[in-house]
Amino acid sequence: xxxxxxxxxxxxxxxxxxxxxxxxxxxxxxxxxxxxxxxxxxxxxxxxxxxxxxxxxxxxxxxxxxxxxxxxxxxxxxxxxxxxxxxxxxxxxxxxxxxxxxxxxxxxxxxxxxxxxxxxxxxxxxxxxxxxxxx
Amino acid sequence: xxxxxxxxxxxxxxxxxxxxxxxxxxxxxxxxxxxxxxxxxxxxxxxxxxxxxxxxxxxxxxxxxxxxxxxxxxxxxxxxxxxxxxxxxxxxxxxxxxxxxxxxxxxxxxxxxxxxxxxxxxxxxxxxxxxxxxx
DNA sequence: AGGCAGTTTAGAATAATTTTAAATTATTTC
DNA sequence: GAAATAATTTAAAATTATTCTAAACTGCCT
Numbered sequence: 020x021x022x023x024x025x026x027x028x029x030x031x032x033x034x035x036x037x038x039x040x041x042x043x044x045x046x047x048x049x050x051x052x053x054x055x056x057x058x059x060x061x062x063x064x065x066x067x068x069x070x071x072x073x074x075x076x077x078x079x080x081x082x083x084x085x086x087x088x089x090x091x092x093x094x095x096x097x098x099x100x101x102x103x104x105x106x107x108x109x110x111x112x113x114x115x116x117x118x119x120x121x122x123x124x125x126x127x128x129x130x131x132x133x134x135x136x137x138x139x140x141x142x143x144x145x146x147x148x149x150x151x152x153x154x
Numbered sequence: 155x156x157x158x159x160x161x162x163x164x165x166x167x168x169x170x171x172x173x174x175x176x177x178x179x180x181x182x183x184x185x186x187x188x189x190x191x192x193x194x195x196x197x198x199x200x201x202x203x204x205x206x207x208x209x210x211x212x213x214x215x216x217x218x219x220x221x222x223x224x225x226x227x228x229x230x231x232x233x234x235x236x237x238x239x240x241x242x243x244x245x246x247x248x249x250x251x252x253x254x255x256x257x258x259x260x261x262x263x264x265x266x267x268x269x270x271x272x273x274x275x276x277x278x279x280x281x282x283x284x285x286x287x288x289x
Numbered sequence: 290a291g292g293c294a295g296t297t298t299a300g301a302a303t304a305a306t307t308t309t310a311a312a313t314t315a316t317t318t319c
Numbered sequence: 320g321a322a323a324t325a326a327t328t329t330a331a332a333a334t335t336a337t338t339c340t341a342a343a344c345t346g347c348c349t
Contacts, residue, residue: 038346040296060337075298080337100235100305101336114274123274131268136260138288139249145289153273154280173315175327195306210329215306235336236305290349297344308333317324 024052035089042074046082050092055107057095057122058083095122097150112149125151159187170224177209181217185227190242192230192257193218230257232285247284260286 028047029039037043049066050056058066060079067074083104086092095103098117107124114123130149138144163182164174172178184201185191193201195214202209218239221227230238233252242259249258265284273279 038295040346042297077299077338078297081297084338094233096231096233096235098229098231100231100237102235114271116277117280125271129269129271132284133266133268134264135286136249136264138286139258142251142288144286145252146287148285148287149267150283150285151270151273151279152281152283153277173326175315177328212307212330213328216328219307293346293348295344295346298340298342300340302339303337304335305337306333306335309329309331311329313326313328315324315326317322319320319322 024048031091035091037085037089042072042078043082043085045070045072045074046079046086050086050106053106055105055124057103057105059101059103061101097122110146112151114151114153116153118153125149159183166226170226172220172224177207177213178217178220180205180207180209181214181221185221185241188241190240190259192238192240194236194238196236232257245281247286249286249288251288253288260284 025044025048028044028051031047031051032039032043045067046063049063049070050058060076060083063083064074064076064079067079083092083102087094087104090108092104092106093108095105095113097103097115097120099120103122105122105124110127112125112127112130114125115121116123132147132149135144135147160179160183163179163186166182166186167174167178180202181198184198184205185193195211195218198218199209199211199214202214218227218237222229222239225243227239227241228243230240230248232238232250232255234255238257240257240259245262247260247262247265249260250256251258267282267284270279270282
């Protein structure tokens with residue numbers, strides 16, 4: 020009864036020193052089967068519930084944070100004070116629709132940044148994030 | 155006892171259909187005397203307290219939201235789930251230091267954006283926000 | 290199978306913000 | 320200028336998102 024992608028996810032978890040527990044495998048299944056997803060703890064909880072998988076909200080938060088920490092997810096903060104998690108961990112940018120809170124990925128190469136200002140004093144640039152807000 | 159800048163702030167408030175109450179005048183004084191400030195409800199509350207002005211936290215939140223609504227402030231959301239308010243309402247970008255949560259303004263002209271992707275279907279671009287995250 | 294460490298869980302705790310309804314204060318009217 | 324009116328402020332409760340706690344559970348190693 021163990022599907023192919025389930026085994027992939029078990030390996031993925033092991034590679035990141037995360038025990039492949041039932042709930043982590045289920046969440047990996049929801050997150051990593053589609054190519055690029057944007058979820059919050061609540062949207063993910065709704066999906067989990069829709070599949071009838073029993074899981075506490077604390078586990079969803081813990082798992083999102085763990086996946087983030089090991090680099091399987093990327094965290095984004097937008098207007099509403101809710102954490103979004105993006106399964107696309109490549110460097111990229113976003114369209115954001117403030118009406119629906121929808122996010123759409125933009126590959127890093129699709130936006131050309133010319134003439135970035137110097138970082139202050141001894142600091143360096145870690146990353147440049149562009150959000151194109153839609154009307 | 156009414157200072158020049160206080161009268162300016164009273165006019166500013168009136169221009170935006172906000173009654174010049176004691177607390178709105180005090181907050182305008184703290185916010186709009188310096189050229190460009192980044193505050194949160196809590197940092198502003200600390201300043202208010204330091205000046206010995208009695209004011210409830212709810213009023214600070216209400217006022218920040220009202221100033222924002224009429225365009226006197228601009229709201230920014232960053233890593234920590236706290237709302238920042240920027241007294242610079244021109245279109246501009248930011249350096250952000252995740253260690254200290256400091257924000258530094260970057261004038262819009264200092265960043266050249268080439269080749270923005272098309273907005274999806276019938277949507278249009280409202281604004282482009284660039285955050286340069288420092289390490 | 291047994292034991293241990295890592296996980297999950299329900300529920301309490303925390304943090305940021307908003308709401309409520311009563312008290313206060315700025316404006317309007319006389 | 321004082322009374323009436325409507326907007327504002329306030330303390331406290333409510334709400335929302337998230338984290339923490341300590342007990343129960345489960346994967347893993349032998």
